[in-house]
Amino acid sequence: MSGRAKLGVLVSGSGSNLQALLDACARPDYPAEVALVVSNVPTAFALERARTAGVAARALDHKTFGSRADFEKALGDALEAAGVEWVCLAGFMRLLGADFLGRFPGRVLNIHPSLLPAFTGLHAQRQALDRGVKVAGCTVHFVDPGMDTGPIIAQAAVPVLSGDDEAALSARILEEEHRLYPLAVKLAVTGAVRQEGGRTVSSVGPSVDTAGLRNPGEPG
Ligand code: GAR
Numbered sequence: 771m772s773g774r775a776k777l778g779v780l781v782s783g784s785g786s787n788l789q790a791l792l793d794a795c796a797r798p799d800y801p802a803e804v805a806l807v808v809s810n811v812p813t814a815f816a817l818e819r820a821r822t823a824g825v826a827a828r829a830l831d832h833k834t835f836g837s838r839a840d841f842e843k844a845l846g847d848a849l850e851a852a853g854v855e856w857v858c859l860a861g862f863m864r865l866l867g868a869d870f871l872g873r874f875p876g877r878v879l880n881i882h883p884s885l886l887p888a889f890t891g892l893h894a895q896r897q898a899l900d901r902g903v904k905v906a907g908c909t910v911h912f913v914d915p916g917m918d919t920g921p922i923i924a925q926a927a928v929p930v931l932s933g934d935d936e937a938a939l940s941a942r943i944l945e946e947e948h949r950l951y952p953l954a955v956k957l958a959v960t961g962a963v964r965q966e967g968g969r970t971v972s973s974v975g976p977s978v979d980t981a982g983l984r985n986p987g988e989p990g
Contacts, residue, residue, distance in 0.1 A: 775959035776805040778854030780845075780862035785816025786944060787860035787881055787951050792823045794952035802959050806852035808845060810864055826852060832864060842870040849874075856959055859913065860951070863892075868915050876965040878913040879958060881951045883943045885909060885925055890918035895940045898930065906930050906939060908947045910954035912965040921970040923963050924954040 777795070779788050788807060794800045807820035812829035820827035830848065835841035849857060850873065859866075859880040871878055884894035886909040889901075898906045907927040914920040926946035930939060957963045962974045 774800070775802040776853050776855045777802050777858050777955070777959075778806045778808065778849040778852060778856070779804055779820075779858045779860050781807060781809045781814055781816035781860050782811045782863040783814055783816060783861045785814065785819045785860065787947055788816050789819050790948035790951055791858060791860065791955065792819065792825065794955070796823075800952070801956055802856070805854050806849060808848060810841075810862070816861070838867065839869065842867055846870050846873045856955070857913075858951070858955060865915070865917060866913060871913060871915060876912065877958075879910055879923070879955065880913045880918070880920070881908060881910050881947055881954075882918045883908050883940065883947065884918075885927065886911060886918055886922060893936075895943060896936045899934065899936060899939060904930050906943060908943050908950055910950055912970065914968075921965055921968060923957060923970050924950055926950045 777791065779791060781788050792804055795803045804820070804825045807816065807825055807827040809817050809827070809829050810832045812831050817827045817829060828848065830841065830845055832841045835844065855877060857874050857878040859878070866878065882890070882894060884890070884898060885905070885907040888903070889897040895906065905927050907925055909922055910924045911918070911922045912920040926949065928942045928946055963970050963972050
């Protein structure tokens with residue numbers, strides 16, 4: 771036993787956030803390891819990233835299941851069989867129901883490309899541009915059955931620059947996502963933050979609280 775928290779990472783696409791977690795887990799002092807990657811999209815490049823890193827990876831195509839409940843049961847079974855303790859959604863484009871979440875209580879995290887509670891759901895970056903916001907960013911939060919509604923753990927902000935299109939803003943946010951997700955996972959698996967009721971509670975001092983916030987221009 772390594773004593774590191776076992777992560778299950780759920781993906782649907784490119785998996786650049788998965789890569790950030792894999793890279794963090796490759797550091798000997800990082801308190802977690804990826805035990806299993808599951809994609810609901812069999813062709814997702816994220817599966818390739820997992821295999822390249824030598825991590826178990828499997829596709830569970832939701833379309834091949836008779837119901838959402840059947841899919842989520844199989845997903846939970848696969849994660850439990852791999853010894854997964856924490857579930858990280860990394861570009862996983864499916865909502866998860868209460869039965870699934872109940873199998874990993876307070877231990878399911880998601881990253882979303884907006885400063886929640888603004889701009890939930892699909893195309894968050896386009897929504898931000900359409901509304902003309904001047905500051906955008908990303909959020910890691912505990913998952914509840916709603917869409918991007920669970921208690922917030924950490925956020926990072928980036929400026930919206932004149933001339934930004936969706937691709938440019940998404941790329942700037944994604945860079946911060948790759949820093950923020952490993953940080954937030956570390957806070958969660960070490961118990962520095964936890965979900966209590968509908969809130970995130972921090973059990974350590976202000977220095978770690980501050981680590982959950984990244985401002986534009988912040989060094990390092
Ligand atoms: C990321 O921007 C992630 O925040 C977003 O999908 C992208 C996945 O990229 N997730 C959501 O919008 C969830 N609501 P990746 O596959 O390269 O990590």
